[in-house]
Amino acid sequence: MNIHEAIRNRRTIHSFKTDKVLPNIINRAIDAANQAPCHRLSFPWRFTNINSKDRSLLIQLAIKMKFGTLSQEHEDINVKRLITKMTNPSHLIVASQICSKDPKQTLEDYAACACAIQNLCLSLIADGVGSKWSTAKYISSKETYQITKIDPSNEKVIGFLWIGYGEPSKKINRPNISSVYREN
Numbered sequence: 001m002n003i004h005e006a007i008r009n010r011r012t013i014h015s016f017k018t019d020k021v022l023p024n025i026i027n028r029a030i031d032a033a034n035q036a037p038c039h040r041l042s043f044p045w046r047f048t049n050i051n052s053k054d055r056s057l058l059i060q061l062a063i064k065m066k067f068g069t070l071s072q073e074h075e076d077i078n079v080k081r082l083i084t085k086m087t088n089p090s091h092l093i094v095a096s097q098i099c100s101k102d103p104k105q106t107l108e109d110y111a112a113c114a115c116a117i118q119n120l121c122l123s124l125i126a127d128g129v130g131s132k133w134s135t136a137k138y139i140s141s142k143e144t145y146q147i148t149k150i151d152p153s154n155e156k157v158i159g160f161l162w163i164g165y166g167e168p169s170k171k172i173n174r175p176n177i178s179s180v181y182r183e184n
C-alpha cells in the first residue's frame with residue numbers, strides 16, 4: 001500500500017474484533033511514529049504499551065467514571081458494552097507528551113505528537129491494522145497515571161490508542177477541497 005492509499009484507508013475503528021496484532025507490526029508503527037517532525041529536536045512523544053492486568057484496571061476506572069453507582073440494568077447492558085469495547089482491541093497504547101514550561105514549546109510539541117500518532121496509524125493501516133485515538137474523560141484522571149505508571153509531573157497523557165482489526169465506521173463526508181484550500 002503506498003502512502004496515498006494509506007492516508008485514504010485510515011479510518012477510526014469503533015468496533016474491534018478480538019484478533020491479535022503481531023508484535024513486529026506494532027514495533028514498525030512505533031518506529032514510524034518516531035520519524036515524525038518536531039521543533040528543536042524535542043522528541044516529545046512517549047508510547048506506553050498497556051498489559052492486560054493494567055487494562056483491566058483501566059476498564060474498572062472507565063466504568064466507575066462513566067456510570068458511578070450502577071443499577072442492575074446498567075450493569076447488564078451499558079457496562080458489558082463498555083467492557084467489550086475496551087477488551088476486544090488487540091493493543092492499548094497510551095500516548096503521552098513530555099511536559100514543557102514554555103507555552104510555545106508545549107503547543108509545538110502537541111503538534112509533533114499528533115504527527116507521530118498519525119504516522120503510527122498510517123503504518124498500522126499499511127499493515128492492514130486499524131486504530132482509534134481516544135481522548136475519553138478517564139485518560140486524564142489521576143488513577144490513569146497511577147495505573148500506567150506515567151509521572152504527571154513529567155508527561156501528559158494525550159490519548160489512548162486502541163489498535164486491532166475491525167470494520168471502519170460509515171463514510172464521512174469531508175469538506176470540499178475548495179472550502180479548505182484557496183489560491184489567491
Ligand SMILES: Cc1cc2nc3c(=O)[nH]c(=O)nc-3n(C[C@H](O)[C@H](O)[C@H](O)COP(=O)(O)O)c2cc1C
Nearest residue numbers: 010011012013014132133134135136159168169172
Ligand atoms: C485528538 C483526537 C481525539 C479523538 N478522540 C476520540 C474519542 O474520544 N472518541 C472517539 O470515538 N473518537 C475520537 N477520535 C476520532 C475522531 O472522532 C475521528 O477521527 C473522526 O470521527 C473522523 O473519523 P476518521 O478518523 O475515520 O477519519 C479522536 C480523534 C482525534 C484526532
